[in-house]
Amino acid sequence: MVSLETPVCEFDRPIVDFSLPAVDGKIWTPALARGEKGLLVMFICNHCPYVKAIRDRMVRDTRELMRYGVNTVAIMSNDPAEYQEDSLENMRKVAEDYDFPFPYLFDESQEVAKAYGAVCTPDFFGYNESLRLQYRGRLDASRKEAAAVDVKRELFEAMKQVAMTGHGPKEQIPSMGCSIKWKAG
Numbered sequence: 277m278v279s280l281e282t283p284v285c286e287f288d289r290p291i292v293d294f295s296l297p298a299v300d301g302k303i304w305t306p307a308l309a310r311g312e313k314g315l316l317v318m319f320i321c322n323h324c325p326y327v328k329a330i331r332d333r334m335v336r337d338t339r340e341l342m343r344y345g346v347n348t349v350a351i352m353s354n355d356p357a358e359y360q361e362d363s364l365e366n367m368r369k370v371a372e373d374y375d376f377p378f379p380y381l382f383d384e385s386q387e388v389a390k391a392y393g394a395v396c397t398p399d400f401f402g403y404n405e406s407l408r409l410q411y412r413g414r415l416d417a418s419r420k421e422a423a424a425v426d427v428k429r430e431l432f433e434a435m436k437q438v439a440m441t442g443h444g445p446k447e448q449i450p451s452m453g454c455s456i457k458w459k460a461g
Contacts, residue, residue: 279326280396281450285412291315291403292391296351296381299368304349304379306407313345313439315407316431318378319389319399319456321354322370323361325420326453327397331374333415333422334398337432339377344439345405348378353389354397354457362457389456396453402435402444410444411435414451 295305309315316338320327327334338348356363364382371380383389392401402411415431417423430449438444 279452280455281452282395282399282412283393284450285444285448286409287444289409291317291407291409292388294351294381294383294388294391296383296388298379298381299364299371300379302379304381309347309349309379310403310407311342311345311347313405314347314410314435315403316341316346316348316435317392317401317403318348318350319353319392319394319397320350321352321359321362321397321454322366323354323359324397324454326418329420329422330398330415330418333418333429335374335376337415337429340432341435341439342377344436346435346439349381350376350378351381351383351388351394353383353386353394355386355459357459359457386456386459394456396451396455398451398453400431400451402431402438404438404442404444406442410438410442411448412450413448419452
């Protein structure tokens with residue numbers, strides 16, 4: 277397993293458009309998924325210990341962000357031929373088991389992850405109401421194990437700020453996680 281950190285935020289970079297199938301059978305685009313005050317695009321997967329360590333908090337925070345007008349989508353871009361735990365069937369199961377309050381999308385071609393420059397799971401891209409990038413940091417101080425219960429909610433606070441002001445915090449700590457599992461060739 278290779279651990280990577282995300283690059284720094286490219287403030288005001290426009291959102292990359294996509295049209296991807298979700299575990300609910302629907303096709304989602306940023307225009308369909310966006311909230312009144314923004315959209316959080318998360319690259320996650322099922323097998324990564326970094327994602328597993330924050331799943332409960334990720335669900336809590338994305339559910340709470342909806343109250344501020346920020347919706348979320350999660351995109352799984354790993355090659356399920358190499359990582360069976362990341363198969364579409366297992367994506368459905370995880371989404372149901374954790375009661376994901378957001379669409380869980382499958383980027384089978386991996387083109388969306390490449391277009392975003394996603395490097396790891398989890399990788400967070402927080403957009404304002406104009407769908408301009410304002411956050412590319414971590415959820416919180418969790419690594420492969422969940423951080424303390426009272427840890428600062430960095431992603432939540434940043435996206436709440438984006439919802440209220442249109443701008444993310446200037447200081448952001450990169451997310452860390454497992455490398456995206458690219459298809460050979």
